[in-house]
Structure formats: C-alpha cells, structure tokens
Amino acid sequence: MELTILMPCLNESRTLKTCIDKAMKFLNDNNIDGEILIADNGSTDGSQDIAKNAGARVVDISEKGYGAALIGGCNAAFGKYVVMGDSDDSYDFLNLMPFVEKLREGYELVMGNRFKGGIEKGSMPPLHKYLGNPVLSFIGSVLYRSNIKDFHCGLRGYNRESIMKLNLHTTGMEYASEMVVQATLHKLKICEVLTTLKKDGRDRPPHLRSWSDGWRHLTFLLMHSPNWLFLYPGFLSFVIGLLISAKIIINPIIVNNIRFDVNTLVYSAVATIVGFQLVLFYVLTKKYATLTKFIPITKIDKYLIKFTMNRGIFIGAILFLIGLIGSIVAIHIWSNAGFGNLESSKMLRLTIPMLILFVCGIQLMFSSFFLGILEIKIRKE
Numbered sequence: 001m002e003l004t005i006l007m008p009c010l011n012e013s014r015t016l017k018t019c020i021d022k023a024m025k026f027l028n029d030n031n032i033d034g035e036i037l038i039a040d041n042g043s044t045d046g047s048q049d050i051a052k053n054a055g056a057r058v059v060d061i062s063e064k065g066y067g068a069a070l071i072g073g074c075n076a077a078f079g080k081y082v083v084m085g086d087s088d089d090s091y092d093f094l095n096l097m098p099f100v101e102k103l104r105e106g107y108e109l110v111m112g113n114r115f116k117g118g119i120e121k122g123s124m125p126p127l128h129k130y131l132g133n134p135v136l137s138f139i140g141s142v143l144y145r146s147n148i149k150d151f152h153c154g155l156r157g158y159n160r161e162s163i164m165k166l167n168l169h170t171t172g173m174e175y176a177s178e179m180v181v182q183a184t185l186h187k188l189k190i191c192e193v194l195t196t197l198k199k200d201g202r203d204r205p206p207h208l209r210s211w212s213d214g215w216r217h218l219t220f221l222l223m224h225s226p227n228w229l230f231l232y233p234g235f236l237s238f239v240i241g242l243l244i245s246a247k248i249i250i251n252p253i254i255v256n257n258i259r260f261d262v263n264t265l266v267y268s269a270v271a272t273i274v275g276f277q278l279v280l281f282y283v284l285t286k287k288y289a290t291l292t293k294f295i296p297i298t299k300i301d302k303y304l305i306k307f308t309m310n311r312g313i314f315i316g317a318i319l320f321l322i323g324l325i326g327s328i329v330a331i332h333i334w335s336n337a338g339f340g341n342l343e344s345s346k347m348l349r350l351t352i353p354m355l356i357l358f359v360c361g362i363q364l365m366f367s368s369f370f371l372g373i374l375e376i377k378i379r380k381e
Contacts, residue, residue, distance in 0.1 A: 003027070003034035003100060004079030004160070007087040008069035013045040015089040015201040020054040022093035030097060038087070039073030041065070067175025071168060074160060083157040088200035090123060091155040098193035099157035108162040108188040111148050111180070112155040112195030120198040125210070132214050136221070140177065143225040144184045148192060152176045152217070155195050162188055173213040174220040181224050185296050224295055226285040234278025241271030245356070249349050262348040269352050276360045280367040283307060287374055309375070312368025316361045323358025326350065 005023045009016060020036050027034045036056035040048050041064060051058050061072035070084060081103045085091040091112075102110040119129065137151040154176065166182040168175065183190055222229045244260075245268040247253055253260040286304045289295045330351045334342060 001033050001035060001078045002080055003032050004037050004077035004082045005034060005093065005096070006037045006039060006070065006073045006077060006082050006084040008039045008041060008066060008073065008084075009043055009047050009051070009087045010041040010069070011043045011045045011047060012087045012202075013043070013047050013050055016047050016050050016087050017054045018089050018201065019085075019087045019093055020051060020056045023096075024055055026094050026096055030100075032100065035078055037073055037077055039069040039076070041069040063171060065171035065175075066173050067168070067178070068171040070175060071171075074163065077160055080160060081157060082160050082163075083155070085155040086200075088202050090197055090200040092196050092198075095195075096157070098195075099155075102191055102193060103157050103159060106189060107191050108159040109179070109183045109190045110157040111150060111190065111192045112153040113150040113192045114153050114195060114197040115150055116192075117194035118196045120196070123197045123199040127210055132210065136177075136214065136217050139218070140180065140221050143221055143228050144181060146180065146184045146190075148180055148184075148190065150192070151180050153195065158183075170220070172216060174216045177217050177220050181221065185224070226282050226289075226295075230278045230282035230285060234275045234282060236275070237271045238275025238279060241268045241273075241275055244268035245272055245353065249353060262345050262352070265348060265352050269356050272356055273359050273363070277363050280363060284367060284371060284374070287371055291374060307371075309368045309372035312371060313365050316364030316366075316368060318361070319357045319364060320361030323354045323356070323361055326354030327358065330354065 005027070007016075007019060007023075012019075016038070020038075023036050026032075027036075036051075036054075038047075038051040038056050038058045039061050040051070040058055041061050048058050048060075059073060059076040061069045063072070073084070074082060081100065083096050083099050085093060099110045099112070114124075115133075124133075133150065133152055137149055140146060140151045141148065156179075158179075163179065163183070166179075166186060168178050168182060170178045180190075244253070245265060248260065248262070248265045248268065253264070283304055286301050287307075290297055290301055290304070330347060333347070333350075
C-alpha cells in the first residue's frame with residue numbers, strides 16, 4: 001500500500017465524516033492505493049462508528065494526547081507514506097497531491113506551510129497567527145538551521161520507515177515540534193509545500209491550550225538544542241566575565257571618565273561563574289545524549305565522552321585548593337592588620353579572583369560526580 005491518510009480523533013463526530021469523505025475522494029480521483037486511518041484517542045461521541053461506516057479503519061489509542069494518537073497511528077499504518085491531518089475539517093484533504101508528489105521524489109518529511117498557502121479569516125486565533133506560530137517557527141529555524149517556516153502545521157506527509165527510525169516519543173502537542181526537530185537533526189530530506197487553513201467545523205473549543213502548549217513547544221525546542229541553551233550563552237558569559245575581571249584586577253577600566261573598578265569586578269566575577277556553570281551543563285547534557293541518544297551524537301561529543309568523573313574531580317580540586325590557599329593568604333593579610341580596616345580596592349583584587357577559583361572548583365567537582373551518576377548502568381530485571 002502506498003499511502004495512509006492518518007487523522008487523530010477525539011470527539012470529532014461533527015466533522016469526521018466530512019474529512020473521511022474528502023480523503024476517500026482524493027484517493028479514488030488520483031488512483032492511489034491507500035487507506036484512511038483514524039487514531040481514536042477515547043472518543044465518547046460515537047466517532048469510532050462514524051469512521052467505520054464511512055469506510056475508514058479505526059485504531060484505538062489508549063494513551064492520551066495528540067502525540068500519542070499520532071504515534072499509535074503511525075505504528076498501525078499500512079502505507080509506505082503517511083499524510084497526517086486534523087479531523088476538524090480545517091485542512092484540505094482533497095488537495096494532498098503536492099505532499100504525495102514530494103514523497104515520491106524521495107523527500108522523507110513534507111511540511112505544509114499555511115502562511116504562504118493561505119489562512120482563512122477566523123481560522124487561526126490572532127495570538128497564534130501573529131505571535132505563537134511565527135515566533136516558535138523562527139526560533140526553531142535558528143536553533144536547528146532549518147528552512148521550515150511553519151513548524152506546527154498539522155498537515156504534513158512523511159516516509160513512514162524514516163520517521164519510525166526517529167523513535168519519536170512525546171505524547172502532547174509538542175509532538176509537532178519533535179518530528180521536525182528530530183528529522184532535521186538526523187538530516188532527513190525535508191521540504192515544504194503550500195497548503196491552506198480554513199475555519200474548522202467544531203462546535204466546541206479546540207483541544208489546544210495556547211499558553212501551556214506554546215510553552216511546552218518552546219521548552220522542547222530549547223532542551224534539544226544544548227548549544228544554544230547552554231554552550232553559547234555560557235561561553236560568552238564566561239569569556240566576557242573573565243576578560244573584564246582580568247583587566248580590572250590589574251587596573252581599573254576607565255571609559256569617557258567613567259571608572260569601572262572593584263564594584264564592576266563583582267559583577268564580572270558572577271558572569272564568569274555563571275558562564276562556567278552553563279558550560280558544565282552543556283557537557284552534562286552532551287554526556288546524557290551519548291547515553292540516551294535523545295539527540296544525534298556529533299564529532300565533538302566523542303571528545304566529551306573522554307571527559308571522565310575522575311578527571312573533573314581532579315581539576316576541580318586543584319581550582320578549589322588554589323582558591324582556598326588564596327583566601328587563607330587574604331585572611332593572613334587581614335590578621336597582620338589586626339583584623340582592622342583594609343584598603344578594599346586592593347583586597348578585593350585578591351579575594352574575588354580566589355572566590356572565582358573556589359566556586360568554579362566546587363562546581364566542577366560536584367558536576368563531575370553527577371557525570372559519574374549518569375554513567376551508572378542499571379541492570380534491567
């Protein structure tokens with residue numbers, strides 16, 4: 001069988017038959033060997049019987065959620081290719097040939113683009129049209145260097161075998177992001193085609209929750225891009241903080257008669273420490289990725305694998321000891337002054353660098369212990 005037209009369903013009795021009839025007409029008009037598959041997610045309004053009577057195959061998905069329904073549907077599909085779309089009559093199931101043609105050309109994921117294809121007035125809330133979808137799609141394109149401009153279009157086609165290999169697992173609305181992200185990271189052949197969106201035929205509010213689902217999409221995009229989440233901001237903060245700190249330790253920075261001295265040094269020290277911690281988070285995330293394969297492994301990751309718990313503890317201990325010794329020296333200088341007042345500018349130039357080493361050493365040691373915990377292998381019963 002060439003094509004499965006997959007529709008997730010949860011109480012869509014009002015529009016389900018219309019969607020199935022359109023999809024069936026598309027298959028017949030274009031002489032495509034295919035099926036209509038309804039992934040029912042626990043409907044209580046008779047949607048299952050409506051689907052069966054309309055000629056569709058129904059698979060019951062017990063695990064709740066948009067992603068769960070589509071994963072279950074993909075597992076049950078017979079077609080070489082799958083075109084998925086919502087069963088609320090908002091997508092044009094009569095015009096799926098652009099998707100099928102691209103799949104036949106060898107593309108493994110074909111995304112619809114509603115913004116270029118046309119969005120009917122009233123079919124998408126202004127919050128989604130002008131803020132949610134454009135912003136999330138832009139963030140996704142930047143984080144993953146993707147050419148997809150409509151990350152969350154519900155009408156998309158894919159090569160079933162290629163998508164199955166990605167082992168997609170999110171059960172909620174963020175499944176839409178996961179498919180694009182993982183397909184991009186695994187370098188699948190992806191393209192976009194124009195599609196339209198019209199006002200759905202529901203007589204109830206949509207299942208989508210704008211702010212909560214939007215937040216889940218955003219956090220998913222960030223968590224699967226540790227470079228942007230941890231490495232880039234962490235490295236930038238660490239380098240800038242370290243350079244400013246080093247300069248002020250030697251002499252104050254004076255710009256247009258504005259003096260940046262030890263007060264600025266405190267903030268640059270914080271930037272250094274925070275940046276160092278973010279870089280450690282990056283290393284831990286990459287280590288976790290090598291163990292779980294939740295994102296593909298890169299050449300850099302192979303070097304990170306060599307960073308072991310013992311090495312981290314050793315280096316961290318050295319930093320900690322240097323900071324501790326420097327702090328003891330500072331206390332000794334204070335004691336020589338009878339624990340009285342000292343020149344703050346001079347003393348802070350000693351104590352703050354020691355504090356940076358002290359804190360970074362502690363961070364590195366305990367992060368290394370956590371690295372070791374990640375490497376513990378649990379025997380399966």
